[in-house]
Amino acid sequence: MKKVFTRPKSLTGKPFHYCPGCTHGIVHRLIAEVMDELDIREKTIGVAPVGCAVFAYEYFNCDMQEAAHGRAPAVATGIKRVHPDKIVFTYQGDGDLASIGPAEIVHAAARGEKISTIFINNAIYGMTGGQMAPTSLIGQVTTTSPYGRQVDQAGYPIRMSEMLATLDGAVYIERVSVHDIRHIARAKRAIKKSFELQIAGKGFSLVEVLSTCPTNWGMSPLESLDWLKDNMIPYYPLGVKKEAE
Amino acid sequence: MAKVLMKGNEAIAEAAIQAGCHYFFGYPITPQNELPAYMAKRLPEIGGCFLQAESEIAAINMVYGASGAGARVMTSSSSPGISLKMEGISYIAGSELPCLIVNIVRGGPGLGGIQPAQSDYFQATKGGGHGDYRMVVLAPSTIQEAVDLVMDGFDIADKYRNPVMLLADGILGQMMEPVEFKKREAIDLAEKTWATTGHKGDRPRNIINSLFINAKELEDHVNKIYRKYEQIEKSQVRVETYNCEGADLIIAAYGSTARIAKSAIEMADKAGIRVGLIRPITLWPFPRDSFKKWAERDHVKSFLTVEMSKGQMVEDVSLSIEGKKPNYFFGRTGGVVPTPEEILGEIKKVMGGTRG
Numbered sequence: 001m002k003k004v005f006t007r008p009k010s011l012t013g014k015p016f017h018y019c020p021g022c023t024h025g026i027v028h029r030l031i032a033e034v035m036d037e038l039d040i041r042e043k044t045i046g047v048a049p050v051g052c053a054v055f056a057y058e059y060f061n062c063d064m065q066e067a068a069h070g071r072a073p074a075v076a077t078g079i080k081r082v083h084p085d086k087i088v089f090t091y092q093g094d095g096d097l098a099s100i101g102p103a104e105i106v107h108a109a110a111r112g113e114k115i116s117t118i119f120i121n122n123a124i125y126g127m128t129g130g131q132m133a134p135t136s137l138i139g140q141v142t143t144t145s146p147y148g149r150q151v152d153q154a155g156y157p158i159r160m161s162e163m164l165a166t167l168d169g170a171v172y173i174e175r176v177s178v179h180d181i182r183h184i185a186r187a188k189r190a191i192k193k194s195f196e197l198q199i200a201g202k203g204f205s206l207v208e209v210l211s212t213c214p215t216n217w218g219m220s221p222l223e224s225l226d227w228l229k230d231n232m233i234p235y236y237p238l239g240v241k242k243e244a245e
Numbered sequence: 246m247a248k249v250l251m252k253g254n255e256a257i258a259e260a261a262i263q264a265g266c267h268y269f270f271g272y273p274i275t276p277q278n279e280l281p282a283y284m285a286k287r288l289p290e291i292g293g294c295f296l297q298a299e300s301e302i303a304a305i306n307m308v309y310g311a312s313g314a315g316a317r318v319m320t321s322s323s324s325p326g327i328s329l330k331m332e333g334i335s336y337i338a339g340s341e342l343p344c345l346i347v348n349i350v351r352g353g354p355g356l357g358g359i360q361p362a363q364s365d366y367f368q369a370t371k372g373g374g375h376g377d378y379r380m381v382v383l384a385p386s387t388i389q390e391a392v393d394l395v396m397d398g399f400d401i402a403d404k405y406r407n408p409v410m411l412l413a414d415g416i417l418g419q420m421m422e423p424v425e426f427k428k429r430e431a432i433d434l435a436e437k438t439w440a441t442t443g444h445k446g447d448r449p450r451n452i453i454n455s456l457f458i459n460a461k462e463l464e465d466h467v468n469k470i471y472r473k474y475e476q477i478e479k480s481q482v483r484v485e486t487y488n489c490e491g492a493d494l495i496i497a498a499y500g501s502t503a504r505i506a507k508s509a510i511e512m513a514d515k516a517g518i519r520v521g522l523i524r525p526i527t528l529w530p531f532p533r534d535s536f537k538k539w540a541e542r543d544h545v546k547s548f549l550t551v552e553m554s555k556g557q558m559v560e561d562v563s564l565s566i567e568g569k570k571p572n573y574f575f576g577r578t579g580g581v582v583p584t585p586e587e588i589l590g591e592i593k594k595v596m597g598g599t600r601g
Contacts, residue, residue: 012450043443045314057452063441065313066454068336071306074298078310078318079441081294082268086443104306107299 008032010041012061021214021221023178024052024120028059030178030188031089031118034195035062044087045079047072051093052126070101073108076115087198089116094135095125098160105164105206112169112203116194119160122211123232130216134158137235142216157235161208165242172197172205173242177233179212179225186238203244210236248423253388253413254279254321256424257347258287260395261319263426266345267293268318270307272300274326275359276415277349281321301326305333305346312342313453315440317399321347323415324365325356327373334408335374339455341470343402345395346380347411349418352580360580361415363500366557369412370529377467379474381409381481382528384499388422394526396429401481403434405473412528414553416501416582477530484532488514489521489539494595496522497536497550497562497572502583506551509588516589518596521545528558536565548572549595551588553581573600 007013010032018024035041041062048056050069057064067075072090080088097105097119108115124142125131132145135157139148149157165173172194176187187209194205210232212224219227251259258280261269269284281297288295298304304320311318322330327348337344348369352362367373369382381401385391391413398409444450457463485503488510489495498506503524513520523539525532539545547570550559559574566572575591577583594600 042445045441045443047310054456057454061444061450063444063451064453065310065441066340066452066456067309068306068332071302071309071333074303074306075310075313077296077303078268078270078307078312079314080310081296081307082311082314082316082318083442103299104303107303 008036010035010061012059014058016059017055018052019215021212021224022052023211026178026184027118027120027187027209027211028056030184030191031091032060033188034192037192038195038199040087040195040199043085044089045083047076047079047088047090049090049092049096051096053091053093053120054127056091070096070099071104072096073101073104073113073115073117077108077113080113080115084114087195089118089195091118092120093126094119094121094123094133098134098158105160106167109164109167109170109204109206112171114198114201114203116198117206118191119206119208120211121208121236122213123157124213124216126213126216137231159236161206161241164206169204170206170242171203171244174240175208175210175236175238177210177228177238179210179228248425250421250423251388252279252421253391253417253419254349255283256388256392257321257395257411258283260392260426261345261399262287262291262293264317264396264399266317266319266399267291268311268316269293269295269320270298270304270311270318271320271322272298272304272326274323276351276418277321277323277347280347280349301329302333305330305337308344309333309337309340309342312337312344313340313441315437315442317403319345319347321349323349323351324353324362327365327368331368331374334380335376335378336455337408338374338378338380338470339376340453341406342408342453343406344408345398345402345411346408347413350412350414352578358580359415361501361582362553362578362580363414363502364554364557364578365412366528366552366554369410370531370561378470379407379529381407381477381530382412383409384412384526384528385417386500386503386524388417388420389424391417392424392426400432400434405477407473412500414501481527482530482532482534483526484535485524485526486535486539487522487524489523491544492519492521493544493546494518494520494592495539495545495548496520496588497548497558498522498552499525499528499558502551502553505583505585506588508585509592512585512589513592518592520592525558531561531565533565536562537567540566540569545570547595549591550574551583551591552576553583554578
């Protein structure tokens with residue numbers, strides 16, 4: 001019998017610890033499929049964040065470094081400067097990249113650091129139990145915004161992709177979503193493009209992936225997919241934000 | 246090789262390059278700016294990488310990444326900047342990564358000042374960052390010694406897979422002295438088989454990490470690190486003793502302060518007071534045995550610890566001499582440098598029994 005679906009070689013096979021319905025697993029698989037298709041597993045070094053994906057080093061079947069909270073782009077910079085011929089990626093959540101780590105991501109992008117960043121935006125802190133993130137939507141209820149995010153108290157959600165797209169060093173910035181099959185396919189194309197640009201030595205690229213957190217949103221997995229589509233996409237419009245000539 | 250006249254900061258940079266350090270990540274701060282400037286000029290000439298990071302925090306995390314990738318790498322800063330690096334230093338120690346961190350110490354706390362000080366002793370030797378860890382702390386008192394210790398420091402870092410700090414005050418960073426970059430015999434260091442260089446299946450995956458979510462696993466990991474520290478304490482202690490034989494009083498001082506103390510000791514000699522000096526070169530591991538040995542001598546009546554701080558190393562001196570003799574303290578801080586006359590005055594007070 002012909003095998004038509006199997007685990008990518010770029011995943012170790014260790015079962016994910018993620019909650020039921022969480023989309024981290026989907027994005028991990030997309031990255032691993034891209035690594036397989038581009039045949040770069042043996043030359044890829046990944047950088048894991050602090051957050052729900054803190055154990056990413058146990059799942060990606062390549063050399064990995066675990067970074068301090070928000071510092072993955074700096075760690076990746078150190079790796080890439082030592083091994084310019086290797087493929088280096090960071091995998092970061094919204095607390096990591098957009099709250100504690102904007103300096104590192106902005107300057108990695110400004111320097112045109114030849115790395116790929118996969119940015120998971122699920123509008124909440126997952127690992128620590130559902131606190132307000134810099135990307136939490138206005139009115140969104142979290143443990144630290146129990147009355148809903150108030151603009152006069154907590155300000156506005158940050159659109160990181162649009163911010164980073166203003167930087168000359170960024171060659172490719174796209175926001176994608178994984179709430180249905182069509183968008184998952186689109187997300188994979190974006191991730192692949194980011195790695196291809198790095199292989200070609202072009203510069204910094206980032207793919208922002210709108211994702212769900214059923215546990216901390218207090219919804220079923222299916223309700224979460226709808227909530228992402230109906231609430232996150234209007235504030236975080238999908239599409240290519242920057243593509244250098 | 247002939248001696249050359251060099252500023253401390255530049256000599257430290259050149260020593261690092263000659264020790265095979267081709268990667269430097271740093272952020273501007275006075276009084277160490279000549280060091281990164283030297284690196285920015287020299288490293289591209291030899292195919293290395295100088296990168297001015299967006300912050301001290303980013304710089305130390307670049308060091309983490311580069312060290313984890315197998316490179317000999319360093320950063321430098323001064324006191325407030327070192328505080329910012331402390332998170333990263335804890336991760337580097339926890340992940341067992343080698344690197345050299347240079348601290349050209351200035352006065353504190355807070356933004357403090359830009360004049361020389363020794364008030365980062367606690368931070369360097371007692372942790373600074375969070376968790377159970379140690380850094381090897383090397384304290385030169387001349388630029389020549391700084392050059393030699395930089396070269397040794399990289400080897401110690403690699404041998405034990407642990408961060409090493411060169412703790413030098415602003416005097417050493419800023420002054421000029423003749424130095425010789427000695428040709429050294431390469432020591433036998435293990436290959437960095439643990440580095441993330443790409444996983445081809447010819448070895449297990451390499452993971453650089455300090456996270457152990459299981460308490461017992463973390464305890465085992467920390468115990469493993471501490472077994473290294475025991476080895477370091479046994480084999481890496483460095484200390485200079487000067488004029489101690491027959492001395493009534495022994496001064497404990499390190500770095501620039503030890504040089505000033507030597508001038509005071511010569512002045513005391515002329516006044517007929519016999520004073521010795523114990524100068525720790527490694528602040529961690531601390532030369533406890535040396536202090537204990539001299540404290541047990543009958544001719545040694547008391548100790549006087551002199552620092553450019555409000556009294557930090559003085560605690561380690563007291564712990565080392567185990568109450569066998571009194572240990573007095575004299576310090577200037579905030580960037581004020583003690584004079585030999587002031588130290589002589591303290592010596593006379595101690596000897597005359599007028600120090601409380």
